[in-house]
Amino acid sequence: MKTTTRPYLLLAACGIMLAGSAAADEFTKADLDRWQAEYQASVDKGEKLFHGGLKSKNTVSCDQCHPNATNIHPETYPKFQQQLGKVVVLGEMINWCIMNPLESEPLALDDPDMVDLQSYIHWERRGVALEPGKH
Amino acid sequence: MKLPGQWLTAAAFLAVGASVSAAPLGLPPVPVPADNPQTPAKIKLGDRLFHDKRFSADGKVSCSTCHDKTKAFTDHLPVSKGFNGLTGTRNAPTVINSAYMKTLFWDGREPDLEGQSKQPPVNPVEGGLHDHKPILKTIRGDREYTAAFSEVFDVAPEAISMDHVAKAIASFERTVVSGDSPFDRYQYGGDKTALSEAQVRGLELYRNKARCVSCHTIEATQAIFTDNRFHNIGIGFKKIRGQEEQTAEEFVRSKRAGADVDKTVLTNANVSELGRFAVTENPTQVGAFKTSTLRNIAVTQPYMHDGSLKTLADVVDFYNNGGRLKETDPLSAFQSGGIRPLHLTDQEKQDLVAFLESLTSPQFKPQAGK
Amino acid sequence: MSKSLNRREFLKRGSALLAAGSLPLSLVEVAFGKNSPENFTFAYVSDSHITHVKGKEFVRNWDRGLIRAIAETNLLDPRPDFVFYGGDIAQLGKREEIDHGLEILSALRGDVHYVMGEHDYYLDLGDYWRKQLGPDHYSFDHKGVHFVVLNSILTFDEWTHDKWPSAEERMHQMARLDNPQGSPFMVGQAQRDWLKKDLDKISKDTPLVVLSHSPLQKIYKGWNFWTDDAEQVQALLKPFNKVSVLYGHVHQIQYNQIGNISFNSAMATAWPWPYPASYKQAASYMPKLTVDMNRANPFFERDATGWQFINTHTGNVDVHYLLPDNTNRVVAYDRKAGHPVDSEYQAAEDRIPPQTHY
Known part of the structure; x- marks a missing residue:
């Protein structure tokens, strides 16, 4: 974690210095663009993982069943996933797919690959209202 | 109100005449059909009918012959023995919690308990009767029965029908409900000591790697351990x-x-x-058969529709090999999707069996391991 | 077993069974009708996507889908006259995949007619497929119906020949459904010319059944639920009284009516696809007529997959969808309405929650 957060903190510090006397809780349009770009980099990585980039033991990839990450419904999590018998977050369902259709090893819920996958999945679903719990 | 002691707990929850009855920990309310409300007298009548051996060709076979409460309402045989010792093709499922089933028999050929109980007496390898007439004749000639039918259904002896008989038996069966297992106390009762560490690991496997929960349903507030659907898992x-x-x-x-x-x-x-x-x-x-409940599974051996698996360890091995005894055995072309090799380790298999043993309700606990 | 007994049985039980979502095998016989000797059924299996992993290993899930569809198809009694395979035997066009798929398909009883899918084509431009199965477009007559098979998954020459460093890369690109680098499917001028000549030979009252892999209508370009020259092909079919187009590729239930042409899709035996409308970042054009299939439950691997048998008893087609772990569907041509109608769910008030995709 440390190694990944440090450059980010440095960047943020530079941003504040460049902005001169701005208070710590203020930020510029440039900040927003840069932060969005940081997120988009995760989306891009997730898009590749989703389309065959995951180490899938049987070569099956997420997009085979979910073109453009459809039919995942990230806006409905957490929800009671009847087939897992409990209320789960999206990452748990992603792991189910990795373990079953992909016949591969699940990811830790905070694994960077898991984060990137969710970045992509959410991005393809942007603009859809939250409906937690919806089946 | 005289009820078999064992069932007092369940019967005590009866809300007479209501469409549902409350239930033990871990189970939803018992669904009761509107045209067959539960009453103590009807349950008592059903209990007697359930145990009456005269409703068979040789006078030796009652419902309880194959659904024996000392054997967790099964017969512990691979396939049931009917009159004259004749055997059929299917394992007797337990009556316990059959009230939650949306269809009855392994192939779901009857929609409810009322329809189910009419069949075995006239099956050539079960009760062996040609038709239902001898049953009605016996009942009409039995004063205790005619009095009870009169009280329960307000019918004269000659008007007693198999529908009345079936309704009474079904009402009794709806009291054979049991939850409150260690799993229920752990999952729904807040007692985190109710399961052993192995059983907790088994529960996690049950939900994930072993995929049991896909069909043997557990919900957030209750568990009937069946999806009430039909699957070809490869048995037979x-x-x-x-x-x-x-x-x-x-x-x-x-x-x-x-x-x-x-x-x-x-x-x-x-x-x-x-x-x-x-x-x-x-x-x-x-080749699709109904998903059976897993409640009291440790005391309702042997397993599967043909009773072909003797122990829970055998069952876990069967699923672990993708729906076959050995991984080299051929697979049925009709096998349901979802049945596939699970790659469980020996420890995981043991944990899973340990979890399944946590599904036994207290009243059947003494029968475990018999 | 006499026909009249079957009819009586059917009249007595048929509607109840259909309501329960099951399909009595006797339905086939009943639908033949004794006065119409030209009526017949055929089975329609599609999109198996047999995937080679390594050595002798193939993706189990897709293998099992095809194996099961074939076993079920073999239960039809009486036997369908023949079977159509709607394309995409293979996932990446590999010989191993086509060979393995054909080995599984060899269990099918009866003749099989094959349609080319893009997954069969874009590795070697269909060479191995054609070597095993013959031409990718052809026609034949059967009991008064003219059948035409088209290869509808061709695309621009530039995309096919100049854009990719290797055949494998080209195949991978086309195999990705949601590929922004993809290219629209088309039948192409050469086949359209052939089709015109083929159709010139037959009278306009001959019932016509056309099979293609992609829909010969435009639904959503982003996933190639689309054929770029669909209108030109439709124009060639327009003079005929009864035309049915059957297509695979979409892995879902779709049906439509455009003028004289009925459209019906096939389920995949491998996996289902979401409806394009569930992708919120782009517009799509799902036929309004279509009542969606039930949303898939991935925990039952065969859910929302399946196969079809097709009854041609009116010269139009009735499509019976056989869906393991789900309720079977029947989409039959309705003469009065002049379009295909779902036998149970067509009216908005008859639809069920799993048919709502979002």
């Missing part, structure tokens, strides 16, 4: 391997010609393996 396939088409075709033709499904599936070993198909003639349901 060897018996009709290569003969599926011929068996299906011959069966459909004989059904068209008037053959009785109940009799045919219990007397013809090959037709029995067609499972749900024999009822629906749906090609997608060849």
Whole structure:
């Protein structure tokens, strides 16, 4: 974690210095663009993982069943996933797919690959209202 | 109110005349049909009918012969023994919690308990009667029965019908409800000490790697451990391997010609393996059988529709090999999707069995390991 | 077993069974009708996507889908006259995949007519497929119906020949459904010319059944639920009284009516696809007529997959969808309405919650 957060903190510090006397809780349009770009980099990585980039033991990839990450419904999590018998977050369902259709090893819920996958999945679903719990 | 002591707990929850009754920890309210409300007198009558051996060709077979409460309402035989020791093709499922089933029999050929109980007395390898007349004759000639039917259904002796008999038996069966297992106390009762560490690991496997929960449903507030659906998991396939088409075709033709499904599936070993198909003639349901509940599974051995698996360890091995005893055995072409090798380790298999043993309700605990 | 007994059985039980979602095999016989000797059924299996992993290993899930569809198809009694395979035997066009798929398909009883899918084509431009199965477009007559098979998954020459460093890369690109680098499917001028000549030979009252892999209508370009020259092909079919187009590729239930042409899709035996409308970042054009299939439950691997048998008893087609772990569907041509109608769910008030995709 440390190694990944440090450059980010440095960047943020530079941003504040460049902005001169701005208070710590203020930020510029440039900040927003840069932060969005940081997120988009995760989306891009997730898009590749989703389309065959995951180490899938049987070569099956997420997009085979979910073109453009459809039919995942990230806006409905957490929800009671009847087939897992409990209320789960999206990452748990992603792991189910990795373990079953992909016949591969699940990811830790905070694994960077898991984060990137969710970045992509959410991005393809942007603009859809939250409906937690919806089946 | 005189009820068998064992069932006092469940019966005490009865909300007489209501559409549902409350239930033990871990179970939803018992669904009760509007036209057959629970009453203490009806339950008592049903209890007596359930245990009456006169309703069979040799006077030795009652419902309780194959659904014996000292054996967790099963008979612990691979396939049941009917009159004159005749055997059928199917393992007797437990009556416990059958009140939650949306269809009855392994192939779901009856929609409710009322319909189910009429069949075995007239099956040629179960009760062995030609029709229901001897049952009604016995009842009408028994003063205690006629008094009870009069009280419960307000009928004269000559007006007593099999519908009345079936309703009373079903009402009794709806009191054979049991939850409150260690799993229930852990999951729904907040007692985190109710399960051992191995059982907790087993529960996690049950939900994830071992995929049990896909069909043996657990919900957030209750668990009936069945999806009430039909799946071909591979049991019995060897018996009709290569003969599926011929068996299906011959069966459909004989059904068209008037053959009785109940009799045919219990007397013809090959037709029995067609499972749900024999009822629906749906090609997608060849070899599909109803998901059984897992409550009290440790005391309702042997397992599967043909009773072919003796222990829970055998069952776990069977699923672990993708629906076969050995990983090299052939697979049925009709096998349901979702049944596939699970790659469980020996430890994981043991944990899973340990978890399944946590599903035994207190009143059946003494029977465990028998 | 006489026909009259079947009819009586059917009249007595048929509607109840259909309501329960099951399909009595006797339905086939009943629908033949004794006065119409030209009526017949055929089975329609599609999109198996057999995937080679390594050595002798193939993706189990897709293998099992095809194996099961074939076993179920073999139960039809009486036998369908023949079987159509709607394309995409293979996932990446590999010989191993086509060979393995054909080995599984060899269990099918009866003749099989094959349609080319893009997954069969874009590795070697269909060479191995054609070597095993013959031409990718052809026609034949059967009991008064003219059948035409088209290869509808061709695309621009530039995309096919100049854009990719290797055949494998080209195949991978086309195999990705949601590929922004993809290219629209088309039948192409050469086949359209052939089709015109083929159709010139037959009278306009001959029932016509056309099979293609992609829909010969435009639904959503982003996933190639689309054929770029669909209108030109439709124009060639327009003079005929009864035309049915059957297509695979979409892995879902779709049906439509455009003028005289009925459209019906096939389910995949491998996996289902979401409806394009569930992708919120782009517009799509799902036929309003279509009542969606039930949303898939991935925990039952065969859910929302399946196969079809097709009854041609009116010269139009009735499509019976056989769906393991789900309720079977029947989409039959309705003469009065002049378009295909779902036998149970067509009216908005008859639809069920799993048919709502979002």
